[in-house]
Amino acid sequence: MSPSDKELLAQFSDSSTKEKGYTSIIRKYQEKLYWHIRRMVIVHADADDILQNVFIKVWKGLENFREDSQLYTWLYRIATNETLSFLEKQKKTATLSLSDLETSLENKMKADTYFDSNQLQWRLQMAILELPEKQRLVFNLRYYDAMPYEQMSKILDTSEGALKASYHHAAKKIEAFLKNY
Numbered sequence: 001m002s003p004s005d006k007e008l009l010a011q012f013s014d015s016s017t018k019e020k021g022y023t024s025i026i027r028k029y030q031e032k033l034y035w036h037i038r039r040m041v042i043v044h045a046d047a048d049d050i051l052q053n054v055f056i057k058v059w060k061g062l063e064n065f066r067e068d069s070q071l072y073t074w075l076y077r078i079a080t081n082e083t084l085s086f087l088e089k090q091k092k093t094a095t096l097s098l099s100d101l102e103t104s105l106e107n108k109m110k111a112d113t114y115f116d117s118n119q120l121q122w123r124l125q126m127a128i129l130e131l132p133e134k135q136r137l138v139f140n141l142r143y144y145d146a147m148p149y150e151q152m153s154k155i156l157d158t159s160e161g162a163l164k165a166s167y168h169h170a171a172k173k174i175e176a177f178l179k180n181y
Helices: 005-013 018-041 044-064 071-094 098-111 120-129 133-143 149-156 160-180
Strands: none
Touching: 005 018, 005 044, 005 071, 018 044, 018 071, 018 133, 044 071, 071 133, 071 149, 120 133, 120 160, 133 149, 133 160, 149 160
């Protein structure tokens, strides 16, 4: 059984076990954060780079973590912000329109060996890529991570009602896409 967040934070705050605590935090959350990021950026290498940046920020900021929220929530917020910053930077540097960026992501997904275009999972990912960025993020957090709206609200700094509406609209769009595919 993995140590609790409180135990990990205690390890991190003790100078003799700081690195062990940090490594344990990475082990505990690395995969969840990776897939959260990957579902937004599609490309493995990009997700890996963003995840590295997330853990660098975690290392630098963990001493100041006030424990107002759960460690998990704090980590997801950092990962979400890093991912959104990355996507925003991609839009600016590529000087592509939003539809061009989505087409680019779609092409990257088609080229990715992780996805099989004959499978339902691939069609679902294509439908998710059609969503506006915010709806895509909300859908991924709710559908893949089964994250409660209350926790999502803390991560995204948005009301639960707005998140429920975003998820509902996203689900309807995905349903329509899959019916017409």
